[in-house]
Each structure stands twice: as C-alpha cells, then as structure tokens.
Amino acid sequence: MKDKFKIAFIFFGLILGLNTVLAQNHPNLILTEKGVEAIKASLGKAPLFDKVLAETIAEVDAEMATAIEVPIPKDMSGGYTHERHKKNWFMMQKAGVLYQITDQEKYAVYIRDMLLEYAKMYPKLPIHPTDRSYSTGKIFWQCLNDANWLVYTSQAYDCIYNFLTENERKHLEKDLFRPYADFLSTGNPQFFNRIHNHSTWGNAAVGMIGLVMNDKELVERALYGLKVDVNKKNERDNDGGLIRPDGQKKAGFLAQLDDSFSPDGYFTEGPYYLRYAIFPFLQFAKSLANNRPELDILTYRDSILKKAVYALLYQTDKNGLFFPINDAQKGMSWNAREVIMAVDLAYQHYGEDPMLLSVAEKQGTVILDEAGFMVARDLAKGLAQPMRQKSIAYTDGPNGDEGGIGILRNSTAPGNELCLVMKYSAQGMGHGHFDKLSYSLYDETGEIMQDYGAARWVNIDQKGGGRYLKENNTWAKQSIAHNTLVINETSHYDGDIRIGEKHHPDLYYFHGSGPVQVVSAKSKNAYPDGELHRTMVLVKEDHFRHPILIDVFRATSAANSQYDLPVWFQGHLLRTNFAYDSELTTLNTLGDGHGYQHLWKEAVGKTENGNAYINWFSNGKFYSMMSAVDPEDELIFARLGANDPDFNLRHDPAFIIRKKDRRNAIFVSIIEPHGAYNPVAEIAEHPFTSIEKVSVLHDDAAYTVIQFNNKAGKVWTLFLANKDASKEATHTIEIKEKTYEWQGPFRLRSER
C-alpha cells in the first residue's frame, strides 16, 4: 500500500472509531460496542481467535476482489442464483464483523454496495419462479432461505448502521428490510405462525431486523406471532407436516421456545433439525438479551436454550456426528457452523463449562464475537476438559410426556465405545419417520446398525434440486427402512402422519449407569390391535472385549400375523451358521409397498439349531449377531435398490428375521463387536463372536427370561419384568422346577 493511502486509512479509522463510540447502540445485535472493544484490546492473546480472524480476512478480501453479484433469483438450491445469494449473506455478515474489529472502511463499503443492489432489485421482485414450496420465497425457492438471508444480513446492517448515512438507512429500510420482513410474516402467515424450525428462522429474521431498525412492531410480531389465523385448517407443508395442529394456541418466538422443545431440551424433529434451528434460536435470543434485557430470554423456561445446546452435544456418536434421526442427512456433526456458534455462546452465557472448550478445540474454530473470543482465550489458558457424552434419556413433547429417545453408552477401553440410540419418540412433525421402538448402534468407527436418515442430497442440484426425493416418503420414512418390527408388511401408524401425530410410544424404564444399562419402551398404537415392547440392554462385562447389546422385542397382534425384524448391519457379510438359498440369476422385490417395493430379496435361509448367527466386517472391525430363532422362521437377506429409477437410494444390505402366522412373537438377539483386521498387517484378530448360544427360557405377559453363554461355558441369565417397572418390586418365577427371585424390572445374573 502506498504511504499516503495508509495515512488516509488510519485517518478514516480514527473517524470510524469515533463514530462507533458516539453511536446509539450499534452494533448491539450480536456484537456489542463493549464486546468489540474487549476483543480489540486483547487481539494477540487468543491464538485460535486470531487465526479465525486472519482466515476470515483472507476469505472476505478474496471475495471482495471479485465483482458484487446480485442475480435475479431463478435456481433451486445447489443452483447458481441460490448459491450466490447464500454466499452473499455469509460474506455480508463476515464483512460486518471485520468492519467492527479492524475498523477498515472497505468492509462497510462492500456491505453497503451489496445492500443497495438488493434494495434496487427487491421492490419489483415477484415470488421465486420455481413456485414449489408451501411458502415460496423471493430470493430463494422457499421463505425459509429468505429468512436465513435476513438473520445474517441484519447483523451486517447492524455492524455498518453508523457508517451509513441517514438517507441510505431510510432507503434500505423502506425498499428492502421492511418489505422483506413483511413478506416473511404478514405475507406468509402459513410460514411465520407455525411451531416449526422454518418459523423459528422466520421469527428470528423479522425480530432481528426489527431490533436493528428499532421497529417495535416487527419485534412484537417476532415474539408473539401474527394475530391472523393461518389459512385453511389441516393445511400441510411439502413434507406432509401440519401447518397448524389442533392444539396450537399461540405463535411467535416465545411460543417456539415453549412448544418446540421437551422440558429437557429435546427437539421433536431430531438433532439434525435442532442443529439447524439452534442458530436462529440462539442468535435472536442473544439479540434480545442485548436489546430487551427485561425479557431475560436466556433463562426463559428454566434455561431451555442451554438444555437444547447440551441435547445437541449428547445426541452425537463418539466422533461428534449427529444421530440421523428422522429426515436427517448423514455426515452432519458438531463441527457445523451452527454448533460452533452454540458452543461458544453457551460457554459465554451458561457458566463457562470447561467441557465445551474441548468441543471447541475439536471444532478448531470459534465465532468472531465476544463469546468466541472467550472460548479462544480460555482454550489458550489450557482450561479445556474432555467432553463426556453420557447415557441419557430425553423426553419428547412440550410437556415431556410424549415418549422420547434413550441413549446408552459403555466402553471397555479408552477410545472404544458402544452407543445405542433407541427411539420411542413422538412423530417429529413432517420430517418424522415411522420407526417406533427402532434403534441405531454406533462405535468409535461410526455406524454398526444404521438409521437410513433422509432420502435427500441437501443442496446437491443433481438430486431434485436438493429437496426431499420421492423415495424419502416411499422408503426412508417407512418402518422397514429402520431397525424395528414390521407387522404384515405395513408401516407403523399405517405410514400416515395424521395417525402418527396423534400417538407416541412410552418409556417403560431407563437405567443409564453402570455395567448393565437398560432402556425399555412400549408402543400401543403403532398397530391398531397390537402392542410392541422392546427392551435393549447394553452390557459391559470382563468376558467380552467390547460391550455387547441384548435386544428383546416382544409383539402381540389381534390376529395371526407376519412379523419382520430387520437389522441394517453396515458392512460385508462374512459368515452365517445356517444354510440359505441365494437368488443367482434373477432378483425380485420383497414386497409391494410400505418400503418393501424397494428391497431386492437376495437369499432366504432357515435353521433347525435354535440360533441364527451372522458375522460381518465393516471399517476394519468384525461384528456378530446371534439370534434365538424357531425352525420355521425365515432368515432373509435383502438389499435396497429396487424401484429406484433415478438411482436415489444407497444399495445397502439388511438381514430380516421373519416369523409368520402368530398372535405373539418374541425376537431376541445379541450383537457383539469383537475383533479387527488391518489390511496392511493382514492379521485378523478375534474374527468370531465369543457367544455360543442364546435362548428364551421363559416368556409371558409378566416375565421374559433370556439365557446365553459364551464359548468358554460361562452362562448369563437376563430376567425382565414386563408389567412392573418399579425398582422396589420383587419378582419370583419358576422355570424347570427352579425358582428365581429378583428385584426391579431387570436383572442380569451370571454363573459358570
């Protein structure tokens, strides 16, 4: 830089610094004057913050070196105009922060010029030409993305508020921000007034720009919703979710805080969506804390937002990947930008928990505000403590009485973990799946038994513009796509969200500590005349190299029925202990509907020996499942991929145990991770299960007793009380003239 320019910049910097000091509460949305001063005073003392600042400067400077582009909206997500406008919002938000921290005017000019382009375009902009959403946006194909833009852009506007002339502000507010906020709210009540992550974004967007503009009407709208009733009763969104369920009495941000979470912070759509929603929740909450301290929003509902942040962090596997419950895309993790923000903000506002620092360390970045600065500073001080992902049961529903999910974790050595996620939650709105009492299983390498997640490629234009694919309904939501029982080839609640929304399973009991951990739940409504009861036991035992999982699934029906229990084991089948007939030259589908039409039937076997054993290999590890089966049970190997004309599905394998013509069925399996193989060393360690046999000693409405033994002859007996979950109750049962007694709903007893 030439010297005279340098001087000019310093001079401008001084004026700007003065402006900032004189400003009336700008910035005060996410950044605050005080926070910015604190950061400036300590640059160089928090290396991670400095690194992020330098990277952001490099990124924004590179982008600013190209021309500003504000194209006429045209494309779906993944397409050019979509991605361009998305990039614009990120760049404006970052440039705003850089303007505040570095005092360099170029960032303010960049934002101003881009906003003026938007203000030029917006007044004449019709709704987006795609017109494919229940709430089509203007800049994007859905209002949701328009709201995203405003949540970020309101921060940029706040950052340069004092830089702009009054005329510029008036112009931007009149031609861009106010009509933009009106379009998202009064213009789209079916979008704005829901209890849904979409509306949270809408509420936050309208509220945040309202706070910057000091527009009380917009802020009230954001907090309490529109006074109008949303249009037709029972209208549904693109995903089949109800726009306004019967029970919904209120709307707006406070209503979202009341009704989106269970009392312990579980978000009914699942962690993938909570990850998405947490951003507007926390950003608007922080904005309100800065501007409307009287609301005391951060402690609202017993600090529900703090609970939500921790619920996010606990719903991850050992590597921080979210459990892909409901319509979730896999691969999303606590490294997402929303969680980075959530961790930093929780650290600042909720007690500086040192465990959060270790998550931030793994994230390897912080947000460029006072919260991120505190995290970076305390990381540099060495204050981090390891993140303990604990066994925990979450309730679902605003009152915590609509089922939930249970997470069990156990480890036999540092670095390994077996983690069970059992789902007995409510439907989870439009993105919910029909998989009551399903489970997924993880270890330190990732998925052992997968949840399919969504049939969707987010923001990948090639796959339906990034939207949910038709196979999301025909496959991913169906019960057979999950590790749960399917009766008569019909999904739970008949695969009908209107039925699903009315019901939920119930937790029977949860025991989440010690070497024997249990979660047990029942569903009376997944099938109209039957009951499902699943008990899953995670056992850490000296005789097994890794924890093992015992799965006991009991079902009853009003009439003779067919029961299918699939496991979506991840990996390559190595061995079975039973013979099977493979389809060699022709494959046919396993069924006609409810997801079965997507399954190829690859092989069917049977066994007389009482136990079906499958052994597979995945990610360098050996796994086994030993199941108690009857001679007439069909042992089916299936593979996903039929009726998939556009190659939208993953061609994954499944193993299905099928029991036919029964009023009652019990399925018992033990899953064991037991060995490893390294292709460089070519040595197989412990390739076989250590379990020899598992059997059902007793099963009736009151009690189930399971026995299994390892190859060394050690025997374990699992006693389960099916009707009384009391910890105090004692139980007695006689089996083969021997009397057993135990206390509480379960007992695992070992003998030699």
Next chain:
Amino acid sequence: MKDKFKIAFIFFGLILGLNTVLAQNHPNLILTEKGVEAIKASLGKAPLFDKVLAETIAEVDAEMATAIEVPIPKDMSGGYTHERHKKNWFMMQKAGVLYQITDQEKYAVYIRDMLLEYAKMYPKLPIHPTDRSYSTGKIFWQCLNDANWLVYTSQAYDCIYNFLTENERKHLEKDLFRPYADFLSTGNPQFFNRIHNHSTWGNAAVGMIGLVMNDKELVERALYGLKVDVNKKNERDNDGGLIRPDGQKKAGFLAQLDDSFSPDGYFTEGPYYLRYAIFPFLQFAKSLANNRPELDILTYRDSILKKAVYALLYQTDKNGLFFPINDAQKGMSWNAREVIMAVDLAYQHYGEDPMLLSVAEKQGTVILDEAGFMVARDLAKGLAQPMRQKSIAYTDGPNGDEGGIGILRNSTAPGNELCLVMKYSAQGMGHGHFDKLSYSLYDETGEIMQDYGAARWVNIDQKGGGRYLKENNTWAKQSIAHNTLVINETSHYDGDIRIGEKHHPDLYYFHGSGPVQVVSAKSKNAYPDGELHRTMVLVKEDHFRHPILIDVFRATSAANSQYDLPVWFQGHLLRTNFAYDSELTTLNTLGDGHGYQHLWKEAVGKTENGNAYINWFSNGKFYSMMSAVDPEDELIFARLGANDPDFNLRHDPAFIIRKKDRRNAIFVSIIEPHGAYNPVAEIAEHPFTSIEKVSVLHDDAAYTVIQFNNKAGKVWTLFLANKDASKEATHTIEIKEKTYEWQGPFRLRSER
C-alpha cells in the same frame, strides 16, 4: 524386581555381553556384531528407533508373560494354529533382536524354549492335514508359510547362536532346521525350483538357515536351485500358474533375481506381490552381503534390488496405497512391514536417499537393525525430503520386452493429484488378470475408477480360509471386471492363462512429463483376429480445476462384433444427460459367462445427442465422464453381485458403453474431477463438469482426431498418429477442407 534378582540379571548380562564379544560371527545374518555395538552406543540419539525399541519390548514381554504354545498344525490361514505359529515366528525374531540390543537373557531363553518345542514336534510331523495346496507345508497349509517361518526364525537362531550350548545347537539343527530346510527344498522341488514369489521365500529360508548353520550345501541349493527337474511338465499351481514354464532354464535365488524382474525393477505379478516378495529378496540379499561379500549381491544385475524398492514406492497412489494390479488385496500400502524394511535397507545400502526418510516418517516406524537405526538418526537430524511419486513407464518381462505399465501423474494444486495407471503388461503368472490395456484412476481421496483387485479376504478364515475364492476366477480375473474393452462378451486371451502367458501388449509410446502426458499401447493378441489400441492423455490446463483424462480406445475385429467398454466408477451416480429405462421390480444378469454372469443389468439408455454424460459423487468429491457416442450405442448401468451365493463380491456399480455389429469401434471419453461437497457445510462447489461436448473429428488407421470444448466455448483438438510413434515425424491431415499439421505421435491444440 527384588534386588538380588536385579544383581543376578546384571551379572548374567555381563556374561552375555562377554559371550557376544567372543562369538564367531554371530549375529551376522541381518544384525551384525558391529551393527549391534553401533546401536547400543547410540541409544537415546534416534527417538524413532528408541520408540520402536520400547514398543517391541512391551509387546514381546507381554507375549512372554503367557505360556509358549506350539500347537499341532491343523487350521487354514485365519484359524488358530495358523495364526499362533505365525505369531511365534514374529515373536522369536523380535526376541532375538531384543536379546542382542538389551543383553537380557530372558529373550534368549524364550527363543530357546520355543525352538526346543518345535524340535520336539517336527520330526514326527506329517504334512499339514488340510492338503489343499500344490505344495502343502507341515506347520502351515502351504510350504510358502513354512518358508516364512524359517526366514524369521533363522534370524532368531542367529541372535541366540552363541547363547545356546553346542548340544542344543546340534539338536536343533539335526531335528528341526536341516530337515525343515530339506522339506522346503528337496522335499518340494515343485515349490522350490520355480521362478515365483513362493520360491523366493523358499530360497531365502533355506539359504538363511544355511548361512547361520554354516551349511554350504543349503546355501548352494538356495542360490542355484535344485539339480532335479520338477515333476510333470505343464504342472500348475493352485492359481493356475505354470510350475515350470518352457523357457525356464535355471532356478534358485540368483535365477529369481534374473527372471522375476524386468530390467527396471518391475515385478511381473504386480506391486502387491512385489511387496510380499521383497522381504525374502532383501533379507537373504543382506544376509549374503554380510556372509558372502564376494557375491556382491546388492549390486547384482545393475542393482536390481534397488530398482525393485523404488518400483514399489512408485506404484502407489498419493496416500501410499499400492495399485491393486492382478490378484491384489486392496488396502495394502507402503506402511506394510515388508516395505518398512525395504525403505530402511535401501536407505542404508543404496545411497541414503533423503526422499526415503519422508516415507519412513509416514510409516512412523523403523526396523530394529542398523538400517533402521540410520533412518531414525537421520530423520532426527531433519534430513528428510518429500517423496516425489513421478510419472514413469515400467517394462515387463526379464528382458523388458513384454509390455509393461504406464503411470501418469499431474496436479493443479499442492495436495491434489490425478494419477492414471495403464496396464499393458504380460500375464503376470498365476495371479495375473485378463485386463489388457485396462486402466485405473486415483486422486488424493483414493480410487476414482477402480481395479477390482482379488476376490479374496487374506487371512480371514470366514472367507474360504483366506484363500482365493472361486469368484476370483469367475469374476476378478475376467476382462469385464476391469476398465477395458470386451469383445463379444469374451475375456482377453479367452480367459485362458495358457494363451495369456504366450502374449503381451506393447507400449506404443510414453510421454510422462509436462502438462500433456500420454501413454499409448496396442494389443494384437487379446482377441485372435482383432487389434486393440488405447491412448490415454492426462491434461493439466488452466481452464480445468483438476487435471482431466482423455481416453481414446480403438478396436478392430475380423467380423461384426459387440464391443463393451465398462468404467468401474466408484461412488453414487448423480446425473446423466440421457434417458434410461431402469429395471424396477426384476433384475437379470447381463450375460452368461466371462464375468457377465456376475452382473445385474440395472438400466439401459440411449441418446441422440452425440454425447453421453455421467456425473457421480464419491468421498466428498464430484466427478464426470463425457463420452462421444452414437445414437445406437447402448448405455448400460450394471451392478456386481449376481451368481454370488456366498456374498463374496462387492456390490459395486459400473457404466458400460456397448457398440454392436461393427468391424471397428472407437470409444472416446473425458473424465474430469471438478468439485466437492462437505456434509457439515452442506455447500456444493462446482458440482458439474466444465466440459460441454466431445466428438471424433476423424478416425482411420493412420490418424485419430478428437475435439472437445468447455462451457465457456474454448475448444481443444487432440491429434493422434496411430501408426508412427516417432517424435520427429510430421503429419498432415485434412478435415472439412482445413489442413492440420503436427509433429510427433500426439498434439493437443487449443483455440477459442
């Protein structure tokens, strides 16, 4: 440890130290007295060596804390007795080194006691009960593994030679080592006298124990082979390889050095097998260098072993994984113990190349001898230089006149790479595949277009005891399993090794430097009456984010034929530019034999527009292939997995361009890696190809001219001379009344 024991140990240590000094040339096989002294004197000065030493002590001590087990042989590889005896050889070898370096007698005692157990068992041991090999072993199911045992164990014996009493040595040599060496040689001439990696192990085993025992007869046998002729003419091993090809005039270790490698160090079976064979090659060579310096073995045949080590390192992808040419198991890399040894030894004996240090750094370990010590020491000095994997053409055959493989590499940014491996080699003996002019393609994430490798799970008992599966012959060896042309659904050489062994393709020309790199080869014998000619061009160009690959495959037949060119693209298909009909409810096989019986036909399409475009996603990256096609060409999506009754195959996808009823065919495709997607950020960068169109401007026996353009309208024309590879020759061709001139066999010309 109690103090008086400590004193006793120190006392023993002194005695042993004395013993070592007095010893007559022991150790002198791999370790030498001088080398051991040098290591001892410098402990603490080479941190990596110290780390490996500490780890080895911990490992061997833990093993020594359990009882010595020398079970009666019974199992196939992967089974208990196999893995136990394998562990024993590793433990003995390591304990021998520890005894030398630490002077602790317990290690010598451990080896002695284990050897005495073997000496007790061996005299009465029949051949292994499995009896499934052309050369069944005694301790293991094949002589090969018995030879492994002796290569390692002879080192352990050398290390404790002076520790043993003369009577103990006599007993071990009489009851164990001499009969063991005889069994591997005179007892199994069909194993010992081949030119094959099996025999290299056999030669080294017999030679190394001979050197320790100072048994000149065994050493001569190892060097020059048996004087006997191996049994029946045309006998073949389990893999179909000839025991003694017609041309073989000699046997033994020197013959292996002469005939196993091409003059530039390429090993005809491919790098996976070279990795395996390099161990006995180098270990016996080092033993000979220490004991028979007059042979000057390390410089034998213009330092062929040095060339072999570098050939290994150059036949790897960006991450050091070997190209899975022929019957190779994937996942094997330069981190294999054999390569660790090879790198250290090459560093010590072949000029201390600092590039080898960076490989050793990635390996993260060294061998516990003087070579490993030197590497660790020089790493600590910071002498390492980055490993440059370069573009290189290797010849095949002892005289370098039997085709070869061509490797092209180019990169547009640090960290990325596009690496083409084109195979025009000889058959590669019993483990060779019928894939003349095939290719595989890699980038920094791994496979883009895969070579299937072997249908085998090495040392995994569940899959046929770790042996080659029947699908190895019916699938992995067949041409359609590879990225090469198949005429009339018949594999090259009719899938018959006896034909394949007689022929090879020929390199036409290779140009391995600069932005436009080319490898071109022809095969006149893959099909009896036709000729195949493939030219592959790797282009690095400012207009493409990554290098692109141009594939031009020309074929002629004597009669009208069907031509199938498959690409085994790795990943999930996202988009095509043509319509196709998918099989929705029934799948059938694509053919009846030569591998086609293993393919499900999933979809078939056609296009009128002259170009077939496929776009896919793998490992976070987007890839595309644009092919010039005719309206009548069938565009087939197939998937592996039919006729696979034991789930032995991977269910991978393929795309096949099929041309029918022609005497000549030309296939032209451009493959481009172009974008990336991160599931955490959910942003797709450059998801589509930048290529708009590719077409064949001209094609006859003399010249082929290809033209393609990107979406920005830039046009490239590729001129190829099909009959004259001379760099000096000039060529003229008239196309559409325009005359083009160029010099040399290829020219890529760009215009706007």
